[in-house]
Every structure is written in structure tokens, then in C-alpha cells.
Amino acid sequence: MESYGSDEGAPSFCIGNHETSRSLPITSQVVRIAHESNYDMLTAPITNQHFHSRVLGLLSSYLSTLQSPDEATSQLVGITSSWIDLCSPDPLIADLSRQVLMLEVAYAAFCGIGYLLLPGPKLHHGDMHSEGVIYYARAIQDAISLGPYIQFHIWLPMVNNPELEVDTVGDLAPLARGEFLLPIDGALPKVDLFGTWDAWDLIRKVCKYHTRLFVALSMPSRLPPLSVQSRWHSEPVHLLTIAAACFLKNQKGFPVLSKGHQALIAKLMRLRTPPWILLCDVGPVPGIDTDDADAPQSPLSGTEYPSLSQVVGSTKKHHDPTPHLSYLRNLQNRQPPRTPIERFGTGYQDYLQAPLQPLTVNLESITYEVFEKDPIKYEWYERAIEKALRDWADQKKPTSHPDGKVVLAVVGAGRGPLVTRALKASAKAGVEIDMWAVEKNQNAFVLLQRHNETIWHGKVNLVQSDMRSWKGPRVRKSAPEETNEPIGGSLGIEDSLLYTPKKSENDPGRASDLIDPTASGLTHTHVDIVVSELLGSFADNELSPECLDGVNHLINPVHGISIPASYSAHLTPISAPKLHADISLQSVSNPTAPETPYVVMLHAVDYLSSRNPPSEVDPAAQNNANRSSMPSGTTPATEFATPFVQTAWSFSHPNPNIPSQPQSQSTVSNSHNVRQTRLEFPVRHRGVCHGIAGYFETVLYGDVELSTNPVTMDAKSASMISWFPIYFPLKTPLNVPDNGEIVITMYRQTDNRKIWYEWMVEVFSLERIATPTMKLPSPTGGVRPGSPSVDSVRSKAGPKEQVDDGVKPRYRRVRVGLSDLHSSIKEGCLM
Ligand SMILES: C[S@@+](CC[C@H](N)C(=O)[O-])C[C@H]1O[C@@H](n2cnc3c(N)ncnc32)[C@H](O)[C@@H]1O
Numbered sequence: 001m002e003s004y005g006s007d008e009g010a011p012s013f014c015i016g017n018h019e020t021s022r023s024l025p026i027t028s029q030v031v032r033i034a035h036e037s038n039y040d041m042l043t044a045p046i047t048n049q050h051f052h053s054r055v056l057g058l059l060s061s062y063l064s065t066l067q068s069p070d071e072a073t074s075q076l077v078g079i080t081s082s083w084i085d086l087c088s089p090d091p092l093i094a095d096l097s098r099q100v101l102m103l104e105v106a107y108a109a110f111c112g113i114g115y116l117l118l119p120g121p122k123l124h125h126g127d128m129h130s131e132g133v134i135y136y137a138r139a140i141q142d143a144i145s146l147g148p149y150i151q152f153h154i155w156l157p158m159v160n161n162p163e164l165e166v167d168t169v170g171d172l173a174p175l176a177r178g179e180f181l182l183p184i185d186g187a188l189p190k191v192d193l194f195g196t197w198d199a200w201d202l203i204r205k206v207c208k209y210h211t212r213l214f215v216a217l218s219m220p221s222r223l224p225p226l227s228v229q230s231r232w233h234s235e236p237v238h239l240l241t242i243a244a245a246c247f248l249k250n251q252k253g254f255p256v257l258s259k260g261h262q263a264l265i266a267k268l269m270r271l272r273t274p275p276w277i278l279l280c281d282v283g284p285v286p287g288i289d290t291d292d293a294d295a296p297q298s299p300l301s302g303t304e305y306p307s308l309s310q311v312v313g314s315t316k317k318h319h320d321p322t323p324h325l326s327y328l329r330n331l332q333n334r335q336p337p338r339t340p341i342e343r344f345g346t347g348y349q350d351y352l353q354a355p356l357q358p359l360t361v362n363l364e365s366i367t368y369e370v371f372e373k374d375p376i377k378y379e380w381y382e383r384a385i386e387k388a389l390r391d392w393a394d395q396k397k398p399t400s401h402p403d404g405k406v407v408l409a410v411v412g413a414g415r416g417p418l419v420t421r422a423l424k425a426s427a428k429a430g431v432e433i434d435m436w437a438v439e440k441n442q443n444a445f446v447l448l449q450r451h452n453e454t455i456w457h458g459k460v461n462l463v464q465s466d467m468r469s470w471k472g473p474r475v476r477k478s479a480p481e482e483t484n485e486p487i488g489g490s491l492g493i494e495d496s497l498l499y500t501p502k503k504s505e506n507d508p509g510r511a512s513d514l515i516d517p518t519a520s521g522l523t524h525t526h527v528d529i530v531v532s533e534l535l536g537s538f539a540d541n542e543l544s545p546e547c548l549d550g551v552n553h554l555i556n557p558v559h560g561i562s563i564p565a566s567y568s569a570h571l572t573p574i575s576a577p578k579l580h581a582d583i584s585l586q587s588v589s590n591p592t593a594p595e596t597p598y599v600v601m602l603h604a605v606d607y608l609s610s611r612n613p614p615s616e617v618d619p620a621a622q623n624n625a626n627r628s629s630m631p632s633g634t635t636p637a638t639e640f641a642t643p644f645v646q647t648a649w650s651f652s653h654p655n656p657n658i659p660s661q662p663q664s665q666s667t668v669s670n671s672h673n674v675r676q677t678r679l680e681f682p683v684r685h686r687g688v689c690h691g692i693a694g695y696f697e698t699v700l701y702g703d704v705e706l707s708t709n710p711v712t713m714d715a716k717s718a719s720m721i722s723w724f725p726i727y728f729p730l731k732t733p734l735n736v737p738d739n740g741e742i743v744i745t746m747y748r749q750t751d752n753r754k755i756w757y758e759w760m761v762e763v764f765s766l767e768r769i770a771t772p773t774m775k776l777p778s779p780t781g782g783v784r785p786g787s788p789s790v791d792s793v794r795s796k797a798g799p800k801e802q803v804d805d806g807v808k809p810r811y812r813r814v815r816v817g818l819s820d821l822h823s824s825i826k827e828g829c830l831m
Pocket of ligand 1: 358359362363368371372411412413414415416417418438439440441444465466467468532533534535547
């Protein structure tokens with residue numbers, strides 16, 4: 001199903017009509033009439049009542065009597081029979097149901113139907129609950145092979161509410177024989193918030209996350225808590241069905257949706273593949289399903305046009321034949337336009353990319369151009385540099401330059417945006433700088449040279465070199481003398497100056513001077529402020545620590561600073577079915593696919609460890625029908641839960657603790673940049689862990705910080721677009737129980753030639769211990785301090801979980817899942 005979202009502006013809705021009792025054959029004419037009523041599609045039963053009746057008597061070959069839908073199938077969603085029961089504990093009923101489904105799928109395939117809607121599994125049979133889902137899943141697996149071009153949509157309610165699972169006349173389920181059923185022994189089970197999601201999880205697992213298997217989600221009239229909504233938001237919901245019962249009536253009697261319903265639709269419509277909406281049993285499509293009274297009229301001929309007074313009179317009586325559809329079209333028009341981040345990320349949502357390797361691969365100009373569009377990053381760097389310069393001057397710190405200028409070097413300057421910002425910051429702060437720019441990418445260096453001539457007026461000392469072999473800035477010992485030498489000594493292309501830029505005050509002389517820097521009165525000096533932007537999505541994954549180690553000795557040993565001063569990597573476990581499906585597909589041809597960290601704009605994901613959103617405490621709030629309080633033109637914001645995101649490790653610069661390297665060693669030891677962490681994440685609601693989301697935070701200088709961590713990004717650097725999160729996949733997803741716990745162990749490894757990551761995930765179920773006075777080791781034992789403690793989360797869970805008799809509840813951890821130890825060594829980043 002292709003996306004109906006437009007790249008720019010607000011998303012548009014694709015809306016269809018489903019009439020449960022529709023028996024009319026769908027022809028092109030019928031589809032045209034539906035279009036004239038502003039619907040985009042219609043549903044059609046694959047088989048008719050006749051078929052149903054005959055199956056109840058004797059399942060035989062009546063398919064020849066069925067009328068085939070004609071060429072209008074592209075706007076059609078076929079529906080398989082709801083009266084079968086694939087989950088029946090009676091093998092006869094289950095098998096008969098399977099045969100019916102197979103006949104219908106085969107017939108739909110024969111007719112060229114592209115989209116099938118299949119009523120979801122029946123979850124309750126007497127006192128048996130969710131027992132037969134496995135049969136259902138097995139049948140769907142067969143159906144997928146039978147209809148090789150069909151997209152299958154399993155129609156599921158958002159929650160499992162046994163009371164709503166009612167049999168109607170003609171259903172096969174009640175015909176199950178008693179000996180296969182457990183008699184109902186007590187009351188019906190309670191509503192299970194994740195019960196239908198469980199069923200879906202089983203079905204898609206049996207079908208191996210098949211790319212043609214989707215969810216058709218039925219909106220309930222009363223929305224479940226946001227934790228359930230966010231779970232479905234992470235699943236491939238390609239159809240959203242909205243029944244008439246979901247609508248409320250406004251003061252004028254028109255059907256409208258509650259704020260919560262509007263918010264959920266708005267969120268789903270911003271997915272990479274927004275679902276199609278199917279309005280169910282909201283009344284007939286004018287001209288179809290009824291007499292023709294409301295049918296759209298054919299165009300009037302000239303003399304038939306009514307007079308103005310007739311028109312005025314008739315509008316008074318005007319009634320909208322499709323008010324639910326009109327409401328949704330109106331809702332569509334009220335969707336806010338895409339934010340800058342959404343526009344920037346269009347097409348990138350949930351799209352897996354290999355992380356950049358800017359150290360070993362030279363970036364292209366277009367890549368720099370994309371970075372440079374960031375509205376925040378460069379602004380924040382400028383603020384950080386300005387603050388650092390002001391503080392330097394205020395604190396009267398001596399500089400490394402004989403003239404008292406602050407020596408500032410941008411290392412890894414790219415096309416130079418940070419150089420421009422540093423010059424601006426210097427002007428704003430009124431603190432003079434001796435500006436150096438070091439870049440190893442010879443192609444980007446050409447642009448630096450051009451900028452020095454055209455924008456920076458020769459004020460910048462350019463060095464083409466790997467920063468790790470740069471010998472540092474050179475300054476004149478005494479007042480400069482007039483020379484005719486060009487600026488821009490190049491360590492990388494010694495003596496081969498390929499350009500003749502204008503001379504400047506900071507002219508360090510010819511590159512060959514480096515052989516004896518004192519020969520022309522030049523001497524090496526320290527850098528007072530090193531500015532760099534070498535961060536990857538997981539902070540250190542583009543080897544910023546290793547690169548900055550290489551210039552550590554050049555930094556003013558007493559007062560020198562690095563911008564950024566520090567950076568940290570952050571983690572949280574997520575459910576990401578789409579990413580898992582994509583990586584599984586890739587692993588067919590590339591076995592390292594699940595051992596690779598990916599850069600990805602995470603969208604259809606669910607945080608497994610999170611704090612409850614405020615409205616979760618009061619689910620009634622989001623179902624509130626008080627629509628009149630909504631300012632028109634806006635969509636209500638009901639945010640999903642905030643995840644627990646924890647710090648894995650951090651790096652700071654300058655680093656006083658780099659061990660000195662013995663001269664005898666040919667390779668440089670990098671063992672001080674190894675890291676490891678073990679973090680515990682409490683999980684309230686069961687789910688599947690497909691992998692780990694990674695983010696970073698960095699302190700540029702003082703209180704100027706950047707963050708991609710969803711918990712802090714808005715406070716620290718809202719609207720920053722340069723980095724998407726990183727994703728560490730699990731080869732085999734792990735199921736997590738309710739009130740469970742995920743423990744992530746991760747390493748940053750090195751062999752002194754390259755860097756890679758290793759990660760593994762453990763899942764625990766927490767069993768509450770009956771005797772709370774018993775002293776047992778805390779579940780957080782062995783885990784890094786600072787993890788959100790399970791006890792603290794439990795105590796917020798609700799009245800039942802609160803401290804009993806003044807004694808905190810205690811839990812015993814039972815390991816119920818363990819992933820492989822994944823390693824990206826084969827895709828490691830070369831130093
Ligand atoms: C992420 S880009 C940032 C470019 C620019 N500073 C900006 O913010 O737009 C990192 C730059 O550092 C350069 N770089 C990476 N490692 C380097 C090294 N060891 N020595 C010199 N330049 C390096 C890359 O070529 C790239 O131009």
C-alpha cells in the first residue's frame with residue numbers, strides 16, 4: 001500500500017466505506033458513485049449470503065454462482081466471512097472454517113483483489129481463552145502463500161473485551177461440540193488490554209513478519225490507555241476502521257469524534273505509511289446500498305438550473321447524506337502542517353541507514369549541505385564559543401598566542417560552518433582569536449580555501465591534515481614582518497600548495513617552514529579552544545574520542561578547553577516490528593545485517609520501559625466529549641509515554657588521563673576508550689523487544705547542550721535535525737512479560753585498529769515475594785547505580801502495588817529470555 005501522505009503540508013486521508021450487510025455487486029459504476037460522494041474506496045464481501053447458507057448445510061462448489069467484481073478492484077477491499085471460526089476447539093469447525101477461508105482467498109486472488117480484510121481470531125470459547133489463535137495463525141500463513149499478490153489485513157479490536165465477542169445467527173462457533181469445550185465455570189475474564197495485541201503478535205510471528213501481513217485496527221468508542229494506543233502505533237496498521245458507534249453528536253446533532261480519537265488519528269496519519277480509514281456502517285453511500293433518493297444528480301442542463309431564491313430556500317433544507325465522511329474530511333483539513341523536522345525526515349521514517357564513517361570515508365558536499373541546514377546545531381555552537389571567549393577574557397586567562405589572541409582551532413572543519421560561527425562569536429564577544437581550521441577531506445578543503453578568500457578574508461589558517469598528525473598552530477615569536485608567502489601551510493600536501501591565497505596577518509608561512517619552524521621566526525604553540533563536531537548518533541560511534549585524543553597534547557595544558565566538553569551515549573529498549581522485519585529480510589543475503597547498528601529516524605516504535613503519561617492515570621480525559629473547548633484548526637495533543645532512557649557511558653575532553661604511549665609500540669593503545677555498561681529497565685506492560693534505541697547528549701560549553709535523547713531534547717536543543725537515533729537490533733526478538741524487566745549489557749570495544757560495539761539483552765520476570773519482611777538482594781543488584789529502580793516504578797504502579805504495612809514490596813527476578821551476544825566487529829569503525 002503506498003503512502004497517501006503528501007511530502008509537504010498536512011497529511012491527507014484515504015477514506016473508504018464498509019457496510020456490513022452490503023450484498024450489492026461492486027461494479028465500476030458503483031465505485032464511481034462512491035467517489036462522487038467523496039469516498040476513496042469500498043469494501044466487498046468475497047462471498048455472499050448464498051454461499052454462507054450453503055456452507056451451513058453442505059460445503060460444496062457454489063463458487064460458480066458468484067458474481068465476480070469487475071475491473072474496479074483497485075478501489076476495493078475484499079472481506080472474508082466473519083461467520084467462520086478458525087480458532088474453534090472443535091477440529092471439525094476449525095477445519096471447515098479453514099476450508100472456507102482458503103476458498104475465499106483463492107477466489108479473491110482469482111478476481112485480482114489486492115487487499116483483503118480478515119476478521120480477527122475469536123479469543124473466547126467457553127472457559128478457554130486465546131487457545132486457538134495458533135490455528136488461526138497457521139491458516140493465515142497458508143492464505144499468504146495462496147494469494148501471492150494480496151495484502152492481508154487482520155481486523156482486530158484494540159483490546160480484548162470478552163463481552164464484545166458475541167456470536168450471531170449463522171456463526172459456526174456455537175456449533176462446536178460440547179466435548180471439545182470447557183464449560184463456563186465462572187464469570188467472563190476481565191478486559192485484557194494487550195489481549196488482541198498478543199494474538200496479533202502470535203499471528204505475525206508464525207507468519208515470520210511477512211511483508212504482506214498488516215493490521216486493520218478497529219477504533220473502539222471508548223479509547224484504551226495510551227500505552228495500548230502507542231503499542232498499536234508501532235505495528236503495521238494499514239487500515240483503521242471507525243464504526244458509527246465511535247462518533248458522538250455535537251450540539252447541532254452532527255457526528256464528531258472525541259479529542260482522544262482525533263489525537264490518535266492524527267498520530268497514525270503521520271506514520272510513514274498512514275492507514276486508510278474505513279467508515280463502517282455509518283449509513284449508505286448515496287446511490288449505493290439504498291434507493292436512489294440521495295444519489296448524486298447528473299449535471300443539470302442550462303435551463304434546469306434553479307433560481308437564486310430557489311437555491312436559498314433549498315440550502316435551508318440541505319442535509320448532508322454522508323455526515324461522518326464530511327467530518328473526517330474536515331478533520332483532514334484541520335491537520336497541522338508538517339513541522340520542520342517532519343519535513344526534513346519525510347521518507348526517512350523507519351528507514352535503516354548505515355552510520356557514517358567520516359574518518360575513513362570522505363563525505364560528499366551534499367552530505368555537508370544536509371548537516372548545514374540544521375537550524376539549531378550551529379547556533380548553539382556559536383553561543384558556546386561566544387560564552388567560552390567571554391569567560392576567557394573575564395577570567396583574564398593567559399592565551400597561547402604571543403599577541404594575546406585566543407588560539408582557536410576547528411578540527412574536522414568540513415566546509416567551514418563552524419569556522420564562520422567562531423569568527424562571528426569572536427566579533428560578538430569582542431575577543432580576538434587566532435583562527436585555525438583543520439580538515440582531512442581534501443575535497444572539502446578546496447571549499448575551505450575558497451571561503452577563506454571570499455568570506456573570511458584570509459583570516460583563517462587552513463591545514464589539510466588528519467588532526468591526529470597535526471603538529472599544532474604556529475605563531476611568530478615577535479611582531480610579524482612583511483613577507484610574500486601565502487597562508488595555509490598544508491601538512492597533508494607539504495610543499496605542494498595548490499593555490500595562492502591572499503596573505504594575512506596570521507600567515508604561518510610556507511608549509512616547508514615546518515621542517516624548521518623557527519627558521520622564519522615561527523614557533524609551535526598550543527590551542528586554547530579546540531572546537532569539533534565529530535559526534536555520531538550514539539555520541540562516540542564516529543570516533544570522536546580517538547580523533548580528539550590525537551589533538552589532546554596540542555591543547556593549552558592549563559586553561560585549554562574543548563567544545564564539546566563532554567558527550568554521553570544513552571539507551572532504551574524498544575519494540576520495532578517494522579525494523580525487525582526489514583533487517584530479517586536483509587539477513588537473507590547479508591548475515592551481518594542483525595549485527596549492525598543502524599542510523600534511523602525511529603517512528604513506528606514503542607518504548608517498552610516508560611513512565612505513565614498523565615492521561616493514563618485518567619483515561620476518561622482523552623475520551624472527553626467536550627469538543628467545543630477545542631480551538632478550531634488544532635488537533636489535541638495527547639502524548640505517548642516518556643521512555644526511561646539511561647546513560648551508557650561518557651567521554652570528556654581534554655582528557656588528562658590518556659596513558660603515555662611507549663615509543664617502541666607501532667600501534668597506539670586505545671584501551672582507555674573502552675567502555676561497558678549494564679542497565680536495568682522496568683517494563684510495565686508485556687511486549688516484544690526487537691532492539692535498543694540509542695541517543696546522545698553533549699555539553700558544548702557551560703549550559704549550552706545538544707541532545708537527541710527524547711527525554712531531554714526539547715529542553716536542550718528542540719528542533720535540531722542533524723542526527724537520527726541509532727538502533728541496535730536483536731537477531732531474535734525477546735518477549736517481555738507484564739511487570740518484567742529488561743537488562744541491557746553493552747560494550748564499546750577496540751583492538752587499537754578499529755572500534756565496535758557488543759550488546760546483549762536479558763529479560764526477567766519479577767515475582768512478588770509473599771513475605772515482604774524477608775531480606776533479599778535488590779533486583780538492581782549488579783546493575784549500574786542510577787537505573788530507575790524496579791521498586792520505585794512499582795510503587796508508582798497503583799494502589800495495589802503500594803507499600804503494604806509500611807514494608808516495601810520485594811521481587812525475585814527470574815530470567816525468562818536471553819539474546820545472543822551481538823557484535824558489530826565485522827562492521828567496525830576503522831581508527
Ligand atoms: C560531521 S563532519 C562536521 C563538519 C563541520 N564541522 C560541520 O559541523 O558541518 C566531521 C568532519 O570532520 C572531518 N574529520 C573526521 N575525522 C578527522 C580527522 N581525524 N582529522 C581531520 N578531519 C577529520 C570529516 O572529514 C568531516 O569533514
